[in-house]
Amino acid sequence: MAEVLKGKLVADHIKERIRANIERLSKENLFPTLAIVRLGSNPGDISYEKSIIKNCDSVGIKSKVIEKDENITTEELSNLIEELNEDNSISGILVFRPLPKHIDEEVIRNKISPMKDVDCMHPLNLERIFEGDMSGFAPCTPKAAMEVLKYYKIPIEGKNVAVVNRSMVVGKPLAMMLLKDNATVTVCHSRTKDLHEVTNKADIVVVALGKAKFFDEKYFNEKSVVIDVGVSLDENGKISGDVDYDKVEPIVDKITPVPGGVGSVTTSILLNQVVLACEKSKDR
Numbered sequence: 001m002a003e004v005l006k007g008k009l010v011a012d013h014i015k016e017r018i019r020a021n022i023e024r025l026s027k028e029n030l031f032p033t034l035a036i037v038r039l040g041s042n043p044g045d046i047s048y049e050k051s052i053i054k055n056c057d058s059v060g061i062k063s064k065v066i067e068k069d070e071n072i073t074t075e076e077l078s079n080l081i082e083e084l085n086e087d088n089s090i091s092g093i094l095v096f097r098p099l100p101k102h103i104d105e106e107v108i109r110n111k112i113s114p115m116k117d118v119d120c121m122h123p124l125n126l127e128r129i130f131e132g133d134m135s136g137f138a139p140c141t142p143k144a145a146m147e148v149l150k151y152y153k154i155p156i157e158g159k160n161v162a163v164v165n166r167s168m169v170v171g172k173p174l175a176m177m178l179l180k181d182n183a184t185v186t187v188c189h190s191r192t193k194d195l196h197e198v199t200n201k202a203d204i205v206v207v208a209l210g211k212a213k214f215f216d217e218k219y220f221n222e223k224s225v226v227i228d229v230g231v232s233l234d235e236n237g238k239i240s241g242d243v244d245y246d247k248v249e250p251i252v253d254k255i256t257p258v259p260g261g262v263g264s265v266t267t268s269i270l271l272n273q274v275v276l277a278c279e280k281s282k283d284r
Helices: 007-026 043-059 074-086 105-111 123-130 140-151 171-180 195-201 262-283
Strands: 033-039 062-068 092-095 160-164 184-188 204-207 225-228
Touching: 007 043, 007 140, 007 262, 033 043, 033 074, 033 262, 043 062, 043 262, 062 074, 074 092, 074 105, 092 262, 123 171, 140 171, 140 225, 140 262, 160 171, 160 195, 171 184, 184 195
Parallel strands: 033 062, 033 092, 160 184, 160 204, 204 225
Antiparallel strands: none
16 A cells, blocks of 8 residues: 655645745735736636635735736736736736637746746746756646655655656656756656556656546556646546556555645645745845
């Protein structure tokens, strides 16, 4: 039976650090504030928004929601972002994605100030990660996966890690973070030949295909550390990860659950980056 790597313990640890930093910043009259930009009234976005606000309140971060019609033009959204860039009371900006199809996301990604880009949209922040600079903002999901590994003291240096995702949101930045910690990384995807052979030989496997229960026991071995980033609905309409948990958990060494794993840590990473943005504002 595997050791279950629960995300709540990691998230609580990060939040303790956040509260301490907020208390320190308040003595300098600096108050971390997150601007949330939501287009339209998608129920999923609204639910996520409520969760973020609740988490902000729990650590003492202020939040401000800017709701706009989903038919907003690229120019209008760009102007709004510029206003938030110039607002000194705003530490970080979070724009809910995916954006409506008529919005030019490239324009928005480049408009947001790199100093307030807590969701790591701006190419400059992504570029820093690919240059090995991990001191700034990072995409929250891969950063959360790294925090889980480090909290549970899972060795990374010298380990073979298979990352099953090649997106700029998860797989590629995660590969850079792992390389920074001296792992040997294989980036895989849905078209990787004999995928099960690659993952079965790895010490650590991070999966993010978005296919419920896709990975069964043949993809892992008794020493596998399994980090499941995937979130989707299974055939019964229940939230599931990419891993068939009931089949895999009994045979591997360590595994993150879904829900209750990496996703539980992601919001804490976002909050921490709001505090970091507030800290950096002293230099502006």
